[in-house]
Amino acid sequence: MAELKVLFATSEVAPLIKTGGLADVSGALPAALRAIGVDVRVLVPGYNPVIAQLAHHQVVASFDDLPGFPPARLLSGTLANAVPLLVLDCPSLYQREGGPYQNTQGHDWADNALRFGLLSKVAAVLGSSASPLAWHPDLVHCNDWQTALTPAYLHFAPGAVPSVIAIHNLAFQGIFPPATVQQLHLPPSCYSIDGVEFYGSLSFLKAGLFYADHITTVSPNYAKEIQQEELGFGMQGLLTTRSDHLTGILNGIDTDEWDPATDPYLARQYSSVNMNGKAVNKEFLQSRMGLNIEPDVPLLGVVSRFTDQKGLDLLLEIAPLLTELPVQLAMLGSGDAQMQKTARDLSHLYPGKIGVMIGFSEELSHQIEAGADMFVMPSRFEPCGLNQMYSQRYGTPPIVHATGGLADSVADCTAATLKDATASGFTFNGMTAENLYATIQRAVGLYHNTSQWEALRKNCMAKDFSWQNSAEAYRTVYLKVLGR
Numbered sequence: 001m002a003e004l005k006v007l008f009a010t011s012e013v014a015p016l017i018k019t020g021g022l023a024d025v026s027g028a029l030p031a032a033l034r035a036i037g038v039d040v041r042v043l044v045p046g047y048n049p050v051i052a053q054l055a056h057h058q059v060v061a062s063f064d065d066l067p068g069f070p071p072a073r074l075l076s077g078t079l080a081n082a083v084p085l086l087v088l089d090c091p092s093l094y095q096r097e098g099g100p101y102q103n104t105q106g107h108d109w110a111d112n113a114l115r116f117g118l119l120s121k122v123a124a125v126l127g128s129s130a131s132p133l134a135w136h137p138d139l140v141h142c143n144d145w146q147t148a149l150t151p152a153y154l155h156f157a158p159g160a161v162p163s164v165i166a167i168h169n170l171a172f173q174g175i176f177p178p179a180t181v182q183q184l185h186l187p188p189s190c191y192s193i194d195g196v197e198f199y200g201s202l203s204f205l206k207a208g209l210f211y212a213d214h215i216t217t218v219s220p221n222y223a224k225e226i227q228q229e230e231l232g233f234g235m236q237g238l239l240t241t242r243s244d245h246l247t248g249i250l251n252g253i254d255t256d257e258w259d260p261a262t263d264p265y266l267a268r269q270y271s272s273v274n275m276n277g278k279a280v281n282k283e284f285l286q287s288r289m290g291l292n293i294e295p296d297v298p299l300l301g302v303v304s305r306f307t308d309q310k311g312l313d314l315l316l317e318i319a320p321l322l323t324e325l326p327v328q329l330a331m332l333g334s335g336d337a338q339m340q341k342t343a344r345d346l347s348h349l350y351p352g353k354i355g356v357m358i359g360f361s362e363e364l365s366h367q368i369e370a371g372a373d374m375f376v377m378p379s380r381f382e383p384c385g386l387n388q389m390y391s392q393r394y395g396t397p398p399i400v401h402a403t404g405g406l407a408d409s410v411a412d413c414t415a416a417t418l419k420d421a422t423a424s425g426f427t428f429n430g431m432t433a434e435n436l437y438a439t440i441q442r443a444v445g446l447y448h449n450t451s452q453w454e455a456l457r458k459n460c461m462a463k464d465f466s467w468q469n470s471a472e473a474y475r476t477v478y479l480k481v482l483g484r
């Protein structure tokens with residue numbers, strides 16, 4: 001019998017539905033936990049793509065009278081990696097054209113409070129004595145604001161198990177008008193500073209941070225940063241008060257999904273002992289992105305959501321200067337309309353030197369990690385960040401702002417770190433275009449020193465970013481919460 005049973009509630013899970021890193025984590029961490037004996041099951045909403053990819057599902061529960069919510073059902077399934085899945089089926093809330101959080105015009109769904117209120121509520125029911133399932137978790141692990149009401153519902157539910165909330169991004173908080181408290185049938189008393197109230201509104205995230213038994217976040221450095229005003233997004237006071245119950249655990253990466261030796265998306269597979277394929281991928285990427293075929297001009301890759309968080313405005317600002325170094329730029333991303341336009345305009349102004357693809361493409365994201373010489377990620381803040389770890393595994397040294405998980409996962413290249421073989425990329429402090437430019441220049445300098453560049457790539461590829469260590473750390477948190 002498994003020693004520990006955990007319900008993992010999330011609003012996205014790869015490969016079924018993904019807008020960002022939360023999906024990667026939800027797709028991989030549960031499998032890593034299962035590998036060390038934790039019986040984890042993933043609860044996710046039944047959006048169109050989830051329902052479409054769910055083979056042989058069974059209805060395992062119905063919720064016909066949850067106060068305030070439309071009727072819903074629970075379907076059981078499995079992820080490709082054999083992790084058991086519970087899909088929350090409520091067509092009126094989840095089955096629509098558009099993304100998990102926004103419509104096709106990029107506006108938040110007007111009923112997001114109800115949509116993620118239901119997800120949180122059902123997670124809490126499954127973690128209480130009212131659960132209709134035979135499988136009872138010992139603990140509920142929620143993720144980000146979309147499931148952050150779960151600890152609040154659990155707090156007021158009979159026979160409730162403890163909860164852990166993982167912060168993947170403090171910038172998104174699920175803020176709704178005070179009347180939502182009543183709409184979601186939360187007890188009126190919880191609308192207080194010691195509860196779900198946050199500057200005159202209901203905050204889903206605050207509910208989680210306040211009521212969960214333990215808080216985790218996705219890197220040790222970010223766990224410190226969010227207790228400060230600069231990156232605390234107004235929650236620093238609460239987080240500081242709860243710092244004895246706050247643990248930073250660096251994300252891992254799915255090393256099967258992201259393996260240059262087997263990656264089916266690549267033009268040619270390669271490994272640290274046979275790097276020949278990397279040049280083939282570079283040429284393929286240059287051709288796919290409409291760039292000049294130049295084997296010796298360093299190619300910078302970007303795969304990102306286009307938001308203020310990611311700091312790409314700095315990169316776009318210096319892009320014309322970069323083409324003179326020379327370097328080439330291959331960018332994949334979507335989001336902010338102005339940023340998309342600026343990137344597109346640059347690709348027209350510098351044909352053959354700057355290639356831009358607006359959209360979301362799993363395939364191209366792998367091809368950029370493999371085909372680029374360096375990966376650029378100048379995030380203003382970054383709870384963990386996965387791309388800088390993917391790029392290291394693909395022998396593509398990252399250039400990053402030393403913040404959050406970027407600082408925890410990239411070792412700056414210096415004479416000392418080259419000597420002791422720990423160098424794995426380039427980091428800068430001080431979020432300015434000048435600093436980014438100087439760091440790219442530094443990386444380009446090293447690129448032209450073939451033996452040092454090869455040594456740097458080897459260091460990158462030798463690093464262990466697998467989930468195993470992180471999974472152990474989560475299990476330790478679970479056991480602590482349960483007092484075992």
Ligand code: ADP
Nearest residue numbers: 020021304305333359360361362365385386387
């Ligand atoms: P965040 O979750 O803040 O966006 P992460 O680095 O943790 O940042 O994770 C982002 C994930 O989303 C990575 O797997 C990345 O490859 C992927 N991603 C982001 N934008 C795109 C895109 N336009 N196309 C394909 N994958 C993308």
Ligand code: GLC
Nearest residue numbers: 021022168218382383384385
């Ligand atoms: C968030 C963060 C990112 C992190 C990811 C997975 O989207 O922005 O830094 O890697 O969640 O934890």
